[in-house]
Amino acid sequence: MAEPTAAAAGSAPGAAVRAEDLTWLRRGKRIVDGVTLDVPAGVVTGFLGANGAGKTTTLRLMLGLITGQGRTTYFGSPLEHWRDPARVVGVVMGGVAGHPRHTVAAHLRMVAAGAGVADNRVEEVLERVGLTATTGKRLEELSLGMAQRAGIAQALLGDPAALFLDEPANGLDPHSIRWLRDTLRQLAEEGKAVLVSSHLLAEMQHLADRVVVLARGRVVAQTAVGDLARMGAEVTVQSPRVADLAEAVRTLGGTFRLLGDGRASIRGISRFQTGDLAAERGIPLHWLDEKALSLEDYYLSVAEEEFRIP
């Protein structure tokens, strides 16, 4: 088959990276169980799961670092069909994986040589991640945050069309987390397919455009973060006649639950619909509030369902 080109990679429509039916067993136990997921270009895809859910193993399977069942294609072709994989996907898995005695500059120049990119690209990526002052430091001397930045610099060397990051916010200080979030958002806006695995749900709510939830090695849900607000917002009302709202809410397909003290929780209809219903029926409202479904609520609900499977 013809060698795919990086240019084609950048312009490929739809899913940039597609993993199909990935399975990996260890001592007969399914650590990754039929995982199928898409990583579209131009968005940040969050890969959520508890510790031990199989996120890192799935990423390694996708990258061919471990062998299992299933298939992953990058812009239509398996990674091993690409002559320069560093131009297709950049990977950050726990800082920078290099010889501890190499300096940052020496390590990146080595990777640049392997990726077939010019040495001046090293300066560009170091500038981008803010590490120009530490080029002479050995990798073993880098702090966690610096190592993470060096890892991102390495991943960006080949200007790949896809980026995979495994728990990139682990151990980072708030400034570095903000920097990471801004950088990844910017890379997605440049058209790259960004896949970020994490168990930090609050962070992912700020960062991801869509999320894939993994529980016990299986994908249990995929959704756009923007859809969460429409999926399960909770409206809280307080009224001296709150019980009179119940039937009207159910008529519109919502759910109604009394909380006591004249308060009730309503799901399935918006606060605007709830307010209109109360006005139509002359029910006075002393409180009307809507809370969107958080990523944490969503994750816990879908993961909880998975854990119920015997």
Next chain:
Amino acid sequence: MRYEIRHLAGLRSTWILLTAIGVLSLVAGLTAPLGAQAGKAPSVWTMVTAFQMDAVSLQLPLSALLLLPVATGPVATELLRGTARTTWLTVAGRRMSFAAKLLVGGALGALIALGGAALVTVAAATALAVTGRAQPDWAATLPGLLGYVAFMTCWPIVATAVIALIRNRAASVLLLVLWPLLGERLAQLLFGLVPGLRGFGDALPFAAGRAAMAAGSDTLPEADRALVEGFVGSDLTAASGVSVFIAFTVAMAALGAWSYIKRDAR
């Protein structure tokens, strides 16, 4: 190739090794005339052992021992530091990665052998000229030099293959040092005890490698030649020794590649 070259070039230990070999080569060259009788040229054998930096040349060249940490380094780093993912996701896969390690290791071994020999030659020729002694028959040293270069080219390849198979640097280094020095000697003794198998002892890989490097020993006096042949431990000719050692290297490289390619990355 450039990836692996830069891997080694980025390490201070590589440059320390090259400097050490350079200094030892100069010393070996400058001291080569000391053993020669006044007015006479050093023997061909003196120069051949000087190329190998003498001390343990009858078992393993000193430069080969010095090269061992560098030869095992690239695979060891991937095993211990988890850098295999960097390598495999940068160059096009595991086959390419291992092939590059073998090629760069072999090239480095050849470069060290040729560079060291050149330094020895220049230093010895200068020292002989300065002290007014005759130059040796340089052309006659070529077979010994070629055997040494062949051994040094194969040696890092064998080392890389062994660490890919064993996946432990300390154990690999111990095996690579102890097997040629002791293991093969014991194996030769055992072969000698079994009627009809004595010839196998001559063809053990490192005995063959020593035979390859011992070209020129036929110029020694009878008593010295017997001693050298005892150290070498093989009746193979230098050409046969080179062939056996190269065949051993190819087989080890294939086994090492099989082990390297099928393993997973951290």
